[in-house]
Amino acid sequence: MCGKRWKKKINNRKSKKNIQIYFFDIEDNVTFNLHKHFDTIAKLIDERMEQHPGAVLVNCICGISRSATVVIAYLIKQCNLTLQTSMKEVYHVRPHICPNASFIRQLIQYEYDVFGKNSMSYEDCRKILFMD
Numbered sequence: 001m002c003g004k005r006w007k008k009k010i011n012n013r014k015s016k017k018n019i020q021i022y023f024f025d026i027e028d029n030v031t032f033n034l035h036k037h038f039d040t041i042a043k044l045i046d047e048r049m050e051q052h053p054g055a056v057l058v059n060c061i062c063g064i065s066r067s068a069t070v071v072i073a074y075l076i077k078q079c080n081l082t083l084q085t086s087m088k089e090v091y092h093v094r095p096h097i098c099p100n101a102s103f104i105r106q107l108i109q110y111e112y113d114v115f116g117k118n119s120m121s122y123e124d125c126r127k128i129l130f131m132d
Contacts, residue, residue: 022041022044026060028065029100029102034103034106035109038073041070041073041074042074058070058071063094066099068097068098072087072107075089076107076111082111082120083108083110083111083119083120083125087120091129101122104125105122108125
């Protein structure tokens with residue numbers, strides 16, 4: 001079930017803080033439409049950041065494609081950073097990122113949706129990721 005999501009609340013008894021886990025069933029393939037989840041996920045991250053600054057973990061199996069794409073989309077939407085700046089920032093702290101080709105195209109479209117223009121092309125994105 002692509003795109004299925006659920007929410008789970010955990011009470012961490014040691015720190016007496018609530019941990020909320022949001023699960024999005026996102027496939028790492030070129031046919032998956034992650035773009036449709038960007039706004040929802042960005043809003044969830046932003047809400048948690050307001051409640052608990054610095055306490056959000058975005059995770060996927062390898063931390064290379066899906067989570068990187070989601071964090072880049074978050075930076076575009078909530079921090080008003082261009083795709084170029086967002087991608088460079090994420091790459092700087094996690095140089096192993098490598099969003100799949102479709103996710104890169106979806107990020108380019110998302111940047112256009114948010115700002116009405118693009119800061120870089122698909123080829124420019126690949127240059128950042130592969131240091132061509």
